[in-house]
Amino acid sequence: MSSEVQIRVGDVAIGGGAPVVVQSMTLTPTRDVPATTAQIAALASAGCEVVRVAVPKTEDAEALKKIVYLSPLPVIADIHFNASLALKSIEAGVAAVRINPGNIGGSDKVAMVVKAAKAKGIPMRVGANSGSLPKHLVPLAQEDTAAALVEEALEQVRLLESMDFRDFKISVKSSSVPTMIRAYRMLSEKVEYPLHLGVTEAGPPATGSIKSSIGVGSLLMDGIGDTIRISLTADPVKEVEVAWEILKALGLRERGPVMIACPSCGRDNVGVENLAVAVEQRLREYTEPFEVAVMGCAVNGPGE
Numbered sequence: 001m002s003s004e005v006q007i008r009v010g011d012v013a014i015g016g017g018a019p020v021v022v023q024s025m026t027l028t029p030t031r032d033v034p035a036t037t038a039q040i041a042a043l044a045s046a047g048c049e050v051v052r053v054a055v056p057k058t059e060d061a062e063a064l065k066k067i068v069y070l071s072p073l074p075v076i077a078d079i080h081f082n083a084s085l086a087l088k089s090i091e092a093g094v095a096a097v098r099i100n101p102g103n104i105g106g107s108d109k110v111a112m113v114v115k116a117a118k119a120k121g122i123p124m125r126v127g128a129n130s131g132s133l134p135k136h137l138v139p140l141a142q143e144d145t146a147a148a149l150v151e152e153a154l155e156q157v158r159l160l161e162s163m164d165f166r167d168f169k170i171s172v173k174s175s176s177v178p179t180m181i182r183a184y185r186m187l188s189e190k191v192e193y194p195l196h197l198g199v200t201e202a203g204p205p206a207t208g209s210i211k212s213s214i215g216v217g218s219l220l221m222d223g224i225g226d227t228i229r230i231s232l233t234a235d236p237v238k239e240v241e242v243a244w245e246i247l248k249a250l251g252l253r254e255r256g257p258v259m260i261a262c263p264s265c266g267r268d269n270v271g272v273e274n275l276a277v278a279v280e281q282r283l284r285e286y287t288e289p290f291e292v293a294v295m296g297c298a299v300n301g302p303g304e
């Protein structure tokens with residue numbers, strides 16, 4: 001169930017009873033500091049609380065110092081395959097690093113990153129993704145992908161715990177909604193660390209939002225999950241908007257108005273479809289939480 005352990009990504013608490021945190025990831029080349037900081041500013045305005053940036057090359061790591069300084073949000077560096085990029089990112093002052101201990105170059109390299117993170121007092125995100133499970137778990141994945149994701153995550157947990165490091169959150173992402181739901185449910189029974197929820201590679205906004213709402217929403221409804229990222233093939237601002245709609249629909253967080261609108265029918269005498277679009281547009285200007293109902297006739301209108 002919900003995590004016992006709380007970590008802090010910059011000034012944002014994750015887990016241990018803190019409100020579910022909304023995060024997203026920039027799409028710009030991180031080395032392009034003006035473009036990346038502009039996208040972070042747009043994400044912050046939309047309600048993003050923690051931002052992740054990809055660090056595939058040295059130039060990206062070198063840009064981090066400036067980005068961290070200019071960002072209104074805590075910045076997480078996302079690193080694969082290269083421990084020295086993780087060390088450079090930590091040195092640049094990021095609020096956390098996301099690594100996959102399975103592809104960073106062995107336990108010695110993980111130990112180097114852990115030592116640097118400990119020295120700076122910053123947490124990590126670790127975890128498994130169904131698209132990149134290690135070879136030894138492929139037979140298990142063919143039988144039960146969710147079990148393989150959990151096993152991979154637990155192997156990483158045991159490795160970090162053996163280094164006396166407990167300042168991390170975990171993800172077990174899959175592009176299959178039933179698989180990710182089962183994996184997170186199983187994992188939540190086994191660990192007390194904060195869980196980062198997401199349906200990976202969920203797709204373009206329409207289908208991706210539906211998959212994410214079902215996957216992430218089901219888990220949050222069960223009290224599982226401490227931070228969410230809605231992965232959409234779209235402007236990341238859209239990810240943040242969808243994340244907030246999920247949290248608002250579940251009654252977990254408040255941000256701006258909640259709109260109720262009827263689907264319209266033959267009794268509609270105001271033109272609900274156009275009116276609802278116009279009202280939704282106008283409501284974007286408000287940050288206070290309140291409900292607005294757009295109804296087509298007197299049948300349910302007075303009640304709403």
Ligand code: SF4
Pocket residue numbers: 262263264265266267268269272295296297298299300301
């Ligand atoms: Fe139809 Fe009126 Fe219900 Fe809207 S509120 S769906 S117009 S009956």
